Amino acid sequence: MTDDPDPSVVPRLCHLKRSEGQSFGFHLCMYSQGFEITDLDPWSPAEHSGLKDGDRVLEVNEEYVVNMDFSRVVRQIQSCGLHLFLLVLKREEYEWAVSMGVDLKFLANATKGDRWSRPRLCHIQKQPKHGLGMTIVSVDGEKNQYMVRTVIDGPAEKAGIFSGDRLIWINGLMVSTLRYSALIRTVKKSGDSVTVLVIDSDSESCYIRRKIPIMPVVAQSCSLPHKAKTMNLVKGSDGYGFLLRQEKLASTQQKVHVLREVDVGSPAQGAGMEDGDLLLAVNGEPIESMEHEDIVRKIRQSGDKVSLTAISIPGRDFYRELGISPLLFHEDCSHHCIKNWEDAPLRKPTKYNQDREEADSGFYSGYVAEMPETVRIQDPTGHSECCMESSYFTRELSEDLGPLTKISERTHYVYL
Incomplete structure (x- = not known):
């Protein structure tokens, strides 16, 4: 492997800037030789940044990703907020560098200089x-x-x-x-x-x-007081044992997805879930902007195992005041979470479960009203919240859905 690449092969840095609720406007594909940008949306932040169809990604937000798991790269992009920095090579330059044994990490670092370090x-x-x-x-x-x-x-x-x-x-x-x-x-x-x-x-x-603004998205974190936690749940005979509730904070009128009524001795409690935790991601995918029913569907489709990432209310307030996502520095990436419980035993079918599955179709809850009542709740900080929708995960999911596979196995083509 050579550390002396062709001087004409110089990676390009693209800064993608999007508005709240907007996508970056490109697809990320994984091939045997790396990650490729494809199918850019016209007039999108991706196209405006100078990204081209076929570009191969070396770094995401100043972190080398060539040998990284696909699901982790996707999560890094999804959790970065409104700014994304991609260091890329043209497809033909990338393939030439690989064929010549060029050290791609050395090539990426050469764009920064010898005395560079992250903020x-x-x-x-x-x-x-x-x-x-x-x-x-x-x-x-x-x-x-x-x-x-x-x-x-x-x-x-x-x-x-x-x-x-x-x-x-x-x-x-x-x-x-x-x-x-x-x-x-x-x-x-x-x-x-x-x-x-x-x-x-x-x-x-x-x-x-390099004309790069110095921002938290390209930084390394040091001693931040609040961290998100990832909980790997394997369903028991009575389900996962928690309630997912969509609530609206009285102070900001912002919708949040709250984990409530954690059953004693349940898989949820055993995984470290606490009443009042705010749900951030399901199987590594951010969900804060999703609707309640879409989140329920994702948990359903995960089958007998699910990985949930959550944070306390004070922790979410801390990151919100800073204007950054609590997932930005979350180290327990989705691929780690899923690997941790890949070998965990699934629940054994019981006569009760078999009867339920024969009698019902779709999602069954311990109790779900057809039209959930509006309930006033007092959160730990004293702010009144309004319950919008609730879904119980205390019984079996009778729909026959297999467990979610890792993103890198399920698909190599993701829109971001």
Whole structure:
């Protein structure tokens, strides 16, 4: 394998920007030699970014993906929010590089420079002795540009921040839009903690040279306080043992999908589900923007095993205030989740289950009213919520559906 590629083979970086609810407008295919872009929508963010039909993907949001599982690559794209960065080669360039034994990872890194590193998204918790453990100072001669100086072994340094780092973003705000006085007020109003995006000066120069905005989507996370959890459920004799409810937050009127009424001793409780968790993904696919019945259908189609990703209400609020998806830094990708329970034994049929399957068709619940009542609920933070729709997963699914296979086995063609 050669580390000296043809200088004419240079990967292209494409920045895709979409609106809320809009797709990026391309299909991702997996072939034996990598991931290919195909069937771009006209006038889409993909076409506008300069992507071309047949481009082969080297990196997604600054992460090398050539040897990555297909389902994980899909999940990374689905959870990145409104911005997506793809490093690509033309099909013929990619195939030439592979045939010549070129190190594709070396080729991708060569576009960045020797002293490049990713920005860091860090959460700092105040301490009585040192406070945040950092001081923000203006950069001489550069308007609205700031750097940080840290206290040795202070909270900021322990959170992953180094003295001399450039401050890019704080609590969801770009600091380049803030005067120094406004920035200091923002820090003081943040209370006992603050979340910042920082980068070293050499790496900042690399991003400026490559004309890439420094954003959380290309960052690595450090010490964030809330994390999504993935629960791998294998159905028991009485189903999974939880209620999925669509509710509307009184404060924002936003619809959320809430896991409720977790049965004691059920597979759901055994997997770590807690009442009030917010559902984020089913088998690795984000579902927050889906309708209730579509989510129920996905769980149904998963058969006797399902992987659910959820987060606490405070955790979802934390990421919402930052303007990023809680799945962005979720490490338990769908392919890991499914592999974890591939070998788990399925439930054994019982006389009760067989009778149910003979008597019913479609989805059976322990109790589902034909028209769910509207119920006022008090959530743990004291905000009133309104129940919109409910589906119980406490009994058998009588529809004969096989378990969901991994995306890479089920299909190699996904619209994003």
